[in-house]
Amino acid sequence: MPRAHPGRRGWGLLLLAALTTAHAQIPHVHPGGSPPGTSTPAVRAAPSAPTAPTAPPSGPPPAGDALTDPATAWRAANDAVGAFPRGHADILRWEQAQGLGPRPAPAPDTATWSLDEVVRRALLARPDLLVTPGLGTTERLRLAQAAAAVVRDAQAAWIEAVAARQVRRLAQDAHTAADAGAELARRMRQTGNFSAERQGRETLPLWDADARVEHAIAAEQQAVVQLWQQIGGGESPEALARHLPDTLPARPSLAATDVRATWAAQVRERHPDWRRLQLDAQRQRAALPPGAWDELQTAWAQAVARGLPDAPRWDPTAPRWPHAWDQALAAHAALTRLERRLDGDLDLAWANARRAAERAERQRHRVLPALQALEEETLLRYNGMLASTWEVLAAARERIAAQQAAVTAERDAWLAWLDLQAVLAGLPLSERAMSAPADAPATPAKGH
DSSP states (O other), X not given: OOOOOOHHHHHHHHHHHHHHHHHHHSOOOOTTOOOTTOOSOOOOOOOSSOOOOOOOOOSOOOSTTGGGSHHHHHHHHHHHHHTOTTTHHHHHHHHHHTTOSOOXXXXXXXXXXXXXXXXXXXXXXXXXXXXXXXXXXXXXXXXXXXXXXXXXHHXXXXXXXXXXXXXXXXXXXXXXXXXHHHHHHHHHHHTTSSOHHHHHHHHHHHHHHHHHHHHHHHHHHHHHHHHHHHHOOSSSHHHHHTTXXXXXXXXXXXXXXXXXXXXXXXXXXXXXXXXXXXXXXXHHHHTSOTTHHHHHHHHHHHHXXXXXXXXXXXXXXXXXXXXXXXXXXXXXXXXXXHHXXXXXXXXXXXXXXXXXXXXXXXXXXXXHHHHHHHHHHHHHHHHTTSSOHXXXXXXXXXXXXXXXXXXXXXHHHHHHHHHHHHHHTTOOOOOOOOOOXXXXXXXXXXXX
């Protein structure tokens, strides 16, 4: 009965079995040698240039006991190896070309998103902000203000997420240093060099680092989820987190001079209600007879004084002023209230942005370099046997704490800058709380 054709993969399995049998029956032959019992060299010259691998033999295997003959098996193996001059790499490429190998999974998208990309994705989720033809000036300004709020919230969430990731990594670095100190204290206690009290003191930083890492992980998760709620960007918050950069980007610089007077006019023009209130106040005041505005101001001041500390009261013996006076007074009050709010928000936003930028610069260019220099000096003293291991660990913890404070200060400066841009767009100032200043670094415990 004729043998069924095994096909390419079946022939490969038969060839592998033959090679196994031949390896058990024949002695080892070095490259360039001849198979036992033959005088013809079976050396295959290496190709001078890379060539495409050829397919393994697809015909039927040798009939009879050809595969069990050592010489025949050796030549068959040599021919099969020669078809793949680059070895396993050629075999893998041939299998992929034939659809036999596993297909590589597509790499996930890990491109880092910029602030502009964050804004684009946030606005993609807000079709209600589309400015259509025929809208009036007030409606266009309202849509622009709403879009500015979306931009501010999305960028602020992105800044919070990036900063939370940096703080979490630094907290893990601090935990590593604390863990090393606790382990060293445990060993010194075992050898009798430390008392139980000293071991407990050196273990306390580890417990504190445990709590800080847990808090940092929770804060990072919360920040990423809030960013995901703002802009999406993946099937899960974890997918979005792959697009976060490792560090905060460079922050735009503030104007070197105070430009609040110029900005005040810009803020008013961008507010959707200011122009309407201004025109209404001008129209109501222009409708009053000559001298009536001054008389109205005097009568209103007397009514306020008469009712103190309660609501203003009208003089019952005086005649009631015309209804047009009430309208003019109300229109003027509405305009001045809005202008005071806009001007006050601008003053506060400008001051907050300046203070936050100065604090970030001080933390990055003065405090952090000083603690880094102290850590290096402590290492030098340790190498000279003038400082203990605990002083080195304490210096490392102080430097990491300064790095965390620098990240927090830079985050606050970014958020203050975003709040300023929102105020310039006519939005009210957010009540975002500024982070408390970092505590002064503690003096490391002495000892050797």
